[in-house]
Amino acid sequence: MSISTALDRLADTQRLDAGIAPIRALVNRLLRPQALKDMLHGVWLGHPLHPAMAQVPIGAWLSAGLLDALPGHRKEAQLLVATGIAAAVPTALAGAADWSESDVGQQRVGAVHAVMNSAALALYVGSLVARMRGNQRTGRRLAYAGLGLASASAGIGGHLAYHQASGASHATTAARAVSQKWIDLGPLADLPDGQPVLRVSQDSDDRPTPLCVLRHGQQAQVLVDVCSHLGGPLHSGELVEVGGKECLVCPWHGSTFAVSDGSVARGPAVAPATVLHTRVSAGRLEARLPERHIN
Numbered sequence: 001m002s003i004s005t006a007l008d009r010l011a012d013t014q015r016l017d018a019g020i021a022p023i024r025a026l027v028n029r030l031l032r033p034q035a036l037k038d039m040l041h042g043v044w045l046g047h048p049l050h051p052a053m054a055q056v057p058i059g060a061w062l063s064a065g066l067l068d069a070l071p072g073h074r075k076e077a078q079l080l081v082a083t084g085i086a087a088a089v090p091t092a093l094a095g096a097a098d099w100s101e102s103d104v105g106q107q108r109v110g111a112v113h114a115v116m117n118s119a120a121l122a123l124y125v126g127s128l129v130a131r132m133r134g135n136q137r138t139g140r141r142l143a144y145a146g147l148g149l150a151s152a153s154a155g156i157g158g159h160l161a162y163h164q165a166s167g168a169s170h171a172t173t174a175a176r177a178v179s180q181k182w183i184d185l186g187p188l189a190d191l192p193d194g195q196p197v198l199r200v201s202q203d204s205d206d207r208p209t210p211l212c213v214l215r216h217g218q219q220a221q222v223l224v225d226v227c228s229h230l231g232g233p234l235h236s237g238e239l240v241e242v243g244g245k246e247c248l249v250c251p252w253h254g255s256t257f258a259v260s261d262g263s264v265a266r267g268p269a270v271a272p273a274t275v276l277h278t279r280v281s282a283g284r285l286e287a288r289l290p291e292r293h294i295n
């Protein structure tokens with residue numbers, strides 16, 4: 001069985017859920033207010049923060065491992081081990097924030113990822129204590145064990161990102177299926193005013209794609225009806241105002257997007273919603289995908 005298949009089976013393992021539920025509730029209780037959670041998600045950065053931060057402990061620990069293999073670098077290796085330990089804490093908090101609002105399969109695989117990272121961290125703390133007490137040999141051994149565990153866990157993190165699409169923009173993926181021509185969305189006057197509705201692309205030679213349409217008088221905004229976080233249906237969301245902008249709240253985990261440009265006002269999403277260009281021709285609303293999404 002390949003590693004990938006084994007991890008897919010892990011993602012299907014319901015037995016893990018009983019342990020996951022209380023930890024997830026605890027994480028959601030501790031990571032408050034929402035501004036803190038948004039900071040940990042990486043809303044301010046426009047990219048998930050956790051994988052970016054993970055470079056620091058992994059890089060520090062790998063470097064310490066290389067120095068441990070050379071004579072005369074005890075102090076430098078000890079400093080790098082301590083640096084990795086210090087960086088692991090905020091990295092874990094960012095990962096916990098993402099994990100708490102992921103789908104079931106991601107939570108199961110993510111739980112194993114977190115347990116392995118915690119064990120690696122414990123080994124490195126033990127390594128640091130041993131080094132500070134002058135027991136360099138034990139310090140090195142514990143560090144190498146921690147490095148092996150952290151590296152395997154990083155591989156699981158890669159599976160979460162690339163196979164399970166954790167942190168990827170689902171809106172961008174969905175946009176690739178949208179017609180690359182102007183899409184006829186019917187008479188503008190037929191759309192309800194001030195209420196998001198679902199319309200499906202009517203361009204028959206392309207793939208039908210759900211679009212979220214919101215009309216205000218003689219103008220309308222059209223978004224790909226797929227939340228960038230995990231693909232929730234935006235047309236089912238509530239309209240709110242955030243910072244003077246009209247926003248749509250995804251019904252699944254509450255990500256909030258400005259209707260005008262798709263920008264993220266609130267996580268867990270970090271990537272924007274996909275907003276289409278619009279025009280009204282002979283009373284009919286038409287929409288077209290921005291250039292950057294055309295494949």
Ligand code: FES
Pocket residue numbers: 227228229230231232250251252253254255267268269
């Ligand atoms: S799918 Fe999670 S917030 Fe939209």
